[in-house]
Amino acid sequence: MPESVLPPIRVLVVEDEPLAAEAHAVYVGRLAGFELVGTAGTGQDAFRRVAAAASAGVPIDLVLMDMNLPDSHGLDVSRRIRAAGLATDIIAITAVRDLENVRGAIAAGVVQYLIKPFTYSTFAAKLTSYRHFRRELNEQASVVTQSAVDHAFASLRAPADISRPKGLADSTLNAVVAYLQAQAAPVSASELMKPLGLSRVTARRYLEYLADLGLVLRAPRYGTPGRPENEYSWTNAR
Amino acid sequence: MPESVLPPIRVLVVEDEPLAAEAHAVYVGRLAGFELVGTAGTGQDAFRRVAAAASAGVPIDLVLMDMNLPDSHGLDVSRRIRAAGLATDIIAITAVRDLENVRGAIAAGVVQYLIKPFTYSTFAAKLTSYRHFRRELNEQASVVTQSAVDHAFASLRAPADISRPKGLADSTLNAVVAYLQAQAAPVSASELMKPLGLSRVTARRYLEYLADLGLVLRAPRYGTPGRPENEYSWTNAR
DNA sequence: CACGGTTGCGGTCATATTGTTCACGAGCCG
DNA sequence: CGGCTCGTGAACAATATGACCGCAACCGTG
Incomplete structure (x- = not known):
């Protein structure tokens, strides 16, 4: 879609x-x-x-x-x-x-x-x-x-949580962003954990943060058994 | 106080x-x-x-x-x-x-x-x-x-309690609704699986849910061999 | 015209795989 | 040394899939 x-x-x-x-x-x-x-x-x-x-x-x-x-x-x-x-x-x-x-x-x-x-x-x-x-x-x-x-x-409502990377480290964030930008195809959290050496939980946390910010697009990936996996792709807009 | x-x-x-x-x-x-x-x-x-x-x-x-x-x-x-x-x-x-x-x-x-x-x-x-x-x-x-x-x-604007039935994902529901609204002709579960990348079972589950809610109409489609297929169409109620 | 065979979807269940949460541990700073 | 921050692993919840069986309408034969 x-x-x-x-x-x-x-x-x-x-x-x-x-x-x-x-x-x-x-x-x-x-x-x-x-x-x-x-x-x-x-x-x-x-x-x-x-x-x-x-x-x-x-x-x-x-x-x-x-x-x-x-x-x-x-x-x-x-x-x-x-x-x-x-x-x-x-x-x-x-x-x-x-x-x-x-x-x-x-x-x-x-x-x-x-x-x-x-x-x-x-x-x-x-x-x-x-x-x-x-x-x-x-x-x-x-x-x-x-x-x-x-x-x-x-x-x-007014959340104070905007643009405040709480619980997130700059270095990790940069690594994630860099990898996403280099990748043409959408990436899922599990696919991110191997090349970056992160755990699934952590990878997802950063991807989710970027998605909330509107910097990456998030879409469910169907077709495989199991709960649908979210895939994230860098938006080159702007 | x-x-x-x-x-x-x-x-x-x-x-x-x-x-x-x-x-x-x-x-x-x-x-x-x-x-x-x-x-x-x-x-x-x-x-x-x-x-x-x-x-x-x-x-x-x-x-x-x-x-x-x-x-x-x-x-x-x-x-x-x-x-x-x-x-x-x-x-x-x-x-x-x-x-x-x-x-x-x-x-x-x-x-x-x-x-x-x-x-x-x-x-x-x-x-x-x-x-x-x-x-x-x-x-x-x-x-x-x-x-x-x-x-x-x-x-x-605090959110109140919600009651979306368990087992259904918001994003999937949205995708199904969007497709139904875009389509003029009634759609069957099997026809839904290809464009949305869903399995028949999942597609049917969402269609059935929407039908129960009264948002889509369900009708059997005769004339083809095999058990009749249910087709669903968005009701433009209102 | 009746009746069994064929066909392909309807519905259910077990299974797979991810999303989410939580407590804990490792590193860092004061 | 104490407190804070961030990542990890494990346990639990959520949700789509594939396989399976049964059903209801078509389609032949008698």
């Missing part, structure tokens, strides 16, 4: 302060799987861009929305987007951190809430977890089970 | 089928910390009730929204509530489980997505996790931290 490479997630940065806007834009550009489609400085402009993109057939997938805009509040813009029925997800970015705003953000269908100031790693964690969510939904042809839906919703 | 100080979460059940509405109402009543404020049978009625309660100063906290309503779609009602800026959370309840609806639900700020039919324990798990979320937010003073917000979001 051919698994297509995912198109990048199209992002619009909404932020009135030029310096911050620039910073966010740079951050987005640094992340794999995201494509910056522009920045907007006002609520008006933001809504227009989102609506225009949707009707032009190249919808904006994600908006990084500052709450404090010169002409309106970010929540109002979010509500307008909702009211128009646009299928755009929104991550709120704000220095305001009172309860009412958080509640309001959730009620406006905001997917994540980032409090300024934040570090790049926090930012990256949020967006990565969003990418995770997108990928999981895309892997489903059609959502069939409650567990699949639960999984998708759960990956919208 | 004493739980009794919290006011109950006020719930509105939106469901046009009287039997289901009654069942949901009973379920809500059985859960501690929730208070049923009524049921609505149409989208119009639902919106009116939510708006009226908000302006009367006794806002509805949570709506259990059926997606299939006689006068409009649940997502449209959700968008209207959003557009009005009402701080009400929504849990979607639906038998429809395609990708588009799930995406749309998230974009409409839906907090959880329950697939009908569900057991009481699934229902209870979803509402309990929502109650957790409410409590966490209420425990905060007016100023919140990033980690507190993260925590709240996480428990908002």
Whole structure:
């Protein structure tokens, strides 16, 4: 079953302060799987861009929305987007951190809430977890089970485990990546253990990590007796 | 922290089928910390009730929204509530489980997505996790931290218990469903084994499962020698 | 027209092989 | 020397496969 490479997630940065806007834009550009489609400085402009993109057939997938805009509040813009029925997800970015705003953000269908100031790693964690969510939904042809839906919703939450190789050693990781890149055909965990001298458990752990990161594709291999074996292949995309 | 100080979460059940509405109402009543404020049978009625309660100063906290309503779609009602800026959370309840609806639900700020039919324990798990979320937010003073917000979001979408029958793998199930949906003509178990690389036994097991769920139709195929072969076709129900 | 033979799928079971988890040990750093 | 990190091996759970038998409809003969 051919698994297509995912198109990048199209992002619009909404932020009135030029310096911050620039910073966010740079951050987005640094992340794999995201494509910056522009920045907007006002609520008006933001809504227009989102609506225009949707009707032009190249919808904006994600908006990084500052709450404090010169002409309106970010929540109002979010509500307008909702009211128009646009299928755009929104991550709120704000220095305001009172309860009412958080509640309001959730009620406006905001997917994540980032409090300024934040570090790049926090930012990256949020967006990565969003990418995770997108990928999981895309892997489903059609959502069939409650567990699949639960999984998708759960990956919208903020895990701190992104890009933090916990329990993984850099040297081993490098070896695995190098071997995968050299190999044209997909590789299974058992096939990895011999050439690299790793145990099955360890090999699988690294492959699984890379798959979660979206760097390798994972697909079950049928046809042999026994539980199906997952095979992993390096994605040359990007 | 004493739980009794919290006011109950006020719930509105939106469901046009009287039997289901009654069942949901009973379920809500059985859960501690929730208070049923009524049921609505149409989208119009639902919106009116939510708006009226908000302006009367006794806002509805949570709506259990059926997606299939006689006068409009649940997502449209959700968008209207959003557009009005009402701080009400929504849990979607639906038998429809395609990708588009799930995406749309998230974009409409839906907090959880329950697939009908569900057991009481699934229902209870979803509402309990929502109650957790409410409590966490209420425990905060007016100023919140990033980690507190993260925590709240996480428990908002915490996965509940699941009940995919054992012996079936999600990835295989997805592959089968995807193939069935892509195929216009009915498919037999043997015909499924080649394109997906599955054995006949496995293919049949998944097809049989989907048939039991009512997602595919099963019919014997006559005219060929040998025992008649069952053919399965995706039901485009809805 | 009746009736046994042929055919090829339906259903079940044992088997194979991996995924997962857990406790433990080896190396490293302070 | 103590604590932390990472890999290993073993035990257990999960899940597809192959083989086997029986069945239900076609297909011949009488």
